[in-house]
Amino acid sequence: MEVLSGQIVLANTQRAIGYVIAVILSIGFVVAVVANMRKGRREVGSEIELAANRKPYYDDDTLETTKLDRTLALGLATLAVIGVTLPLYWLAEPGRMEGRVEAYNETFIKRGEELYNTGAQCAACHGPKGVGGAANYTITAPNGDFVAQVSWQAPALNTVLFRYSRDEVRNILIYGRGFSPMPAWGAAGGGPLTDQQIDNIIDYLQSIQLSGPEARAEVEKELADTCAPDADGKCTVPGGQFATLGEAIFNMGLYTKFAGGAYSCGRCHTDGWSYGQPGVPGGGAFGWNLTGGRSLRQFPTAAQQIEFVSVGGVAGKSYGTSGLSGAGQMPGFGVNPNVTPPNIPGPKIYPMSPDQVMLTEEQIAAVVQYERSL
Ligand code: HEC
Ligand code: HEC
Structure with a gap:
């Protein structure tokens, strides 16, 4: 807001200066016209003595040396000024325009940050800087009866643009x-925010995304703590809850609340997972039921399933034998959807990189192997 009002003040000052110059020029013009007219009137009748072309002028010597040189020098100087300033202007213009775009990006991100932290209270559930958190929630039966009061994990958003395109995030918001x-925020969903405010929030989210190596290191550490897989992908943590690397990835954060479950599959594919009361693993909730050999029918080969889990659902696109993605809410775990040159969306000062992905190829292969066993 400060930046914006600063710009308005600046624009007003510039306009004021413009008006002053315009007024001075107009007055000068009027004075010149009046003076000229009066001079012309004075000369009426005196043409013979004072005709302009009979006024004594410089002699040939002066005309062809001093006067000519001075005029030429003046012309050269003017040309030099134009010759220097025009290229300088050309050189500076793209930089100036870029500077403006950056200034606007910064302004949008600032507004998004304000909404995230206070205006829309995203931080209350998703944590400061999108590290993940939880929300108190009352589960009710379809008839409205109270069922339970739970703490529901809210996924980390500092990797949300690894797994969803900006359009998909906009749709969720x-x-x-x-x-x-997770409430609706847009007018179309009955929420309180404008399209622009939602875009500002997405810009802010883009500015707080982890780097690829940062995210990878966090996941490596979590899997070392909860599984520590051997060469065959069997977990070796004494007394650990998971048998295989695939199972540990599928449930990453179930007991530790790591990143609000952002990297897990269970939070969408297992009923009750997000509030610590998991039902049948992969039994289906927001995401489809994956049990009973369902994956094997949908994806005849593991490679096809790996491909789908890497790219995720794309709104309205079919996948596998008979799959159709509704709103593209199945995240992509191995391919960043926001890296598509030349039209990379979002603030240019925070471009997304292809190594910003949720899971490595080996991790995806492990979790797919686990799913195919359900
Ligand atoms: C009352 C708590 C709460 C508030 C406030 C809230 N969220 Fe959420 N949000 C959640 C929960 C819980 C989920 C996970 C829902 C689920 O289990 O599928 C979620 C899911 C999401 C997702 C989907 C992420 C994914 O990987 O599935 C996005 C994006 C998101 N929220 C962004 C926001 C933004 C931006 C705001 C602020 C405008 C916000 N949320 C405010 C609780 C909240
Ligand atoms: C944010 C919720 C969410 C998360 C997290 C999630 N999924 Fe999904 N998944 C879905 C939805 C929704 C679908 C249905 C397809 C669609 O609408 O895109 C789906 C579909 C699938 C399918 C196809 C099922 C079929 O038979 O059609 C597979 C396989 C799958 N997910 C695997 C995974 C794996 C593996 C992970 C974790 C690495 C995972 N999912 C994490 C929401 C999720």
Whole structure:
């Protein structure tokens, strides 16, 4: 806001200066016209003595040396000024325009940050800087009866643009997630924010995304603590909850609340997972039921399933044998959807890089192997 009002003041000052110059020029013009007219009147009748072309002028010598030289020098100087300033202007213009774009990017991100932290209270559930958190939530039966009061994990958003395109995030923000604590924010979903405010929030989210290596290191550490897989992918942590690397990835954060479950599959594919009361693993919730050999029918080969889990659902696109992605809410775990030159969306000062992905190829292969065993 400060930046904006500063710009308005600046624009007003410039306009004021413009008006002053315009007024001075107009007055000068009027004075010149009047003076000229009066001079012309004075000369009426005196043409013979004072005709302009009979006024004594410089003699040939002066005309062809001093006067000519001075005029030529003046012309050369003017040309030099134009010759220097025009290229300088050309050189500076793209930089100036870029500077303006950057200034606007910064302004949008600032507004998004304000909304994230206070205006829309995203931070209350998703944690400061999108590190993940939880929300208190009352589960009710379809008839409205109270069922339970729970703490529902809210996924980390500092990797949300690793797994969803900006359009997919916009869609989630506008409509929220039914049957979960995530409210609708856009007008179309009955929420309080304007399209521009939602875009500002997405710009802010883009500015707080982890780097690829940072995210990878966090995941490596979590998996070392909860599984520590051997060469065959069997977990070796004494007394650990998971048998295989695939199972540990599928449930990453179930007991530790790591990143609000952002890297897990269970939070969408296992009923009750997000509030610590997991039902049948992969039994289906917001994401499809994956049990009973369902994956094997949908994806005849593991490679096809790995491909789908890497790219995720794309709104309205079919996948596998008979799959159709609704709103593209199945995240992509191995391919960053926001890296598509030349039209990379979002603030140019925070471009996304292809190594910003949720899971490595080996991790995806492990979790797919686990799913195919369900
Ligand atoms: C009352 C708590 C709460 C508030 C406030 C809230 N969220 Fe959420 N949000 C959640 C929960 C819980 C989920 C996970 C829902 C689920 O289990 O599918 C979620 C899911 C999401 C997702 C989907 C992420 C994914 O990987 O599935 C996005 C994006 C998101 N929220 C962004 C926001 C933004 C931006 C705001 C602020 C405008 C916000 N949320 C405010 C609780 C909240
Ligand atoms: C944010 C919720 C969410 C998360 C997290 C999630 N999924 Fe999904 N998944 C879905 C949805 C929704 C679908 C249905 C397809 C669609 O709409 O894109 C789906 C579909 C699938 C399918 C196809 C099922 C079929 O038979 O059609 C597979 C396989 C799958 N997910 C695997 C995974 C794996 C593996 C992970 C973790 C690495 C995972 N999912 C994490 C929401 C999720």
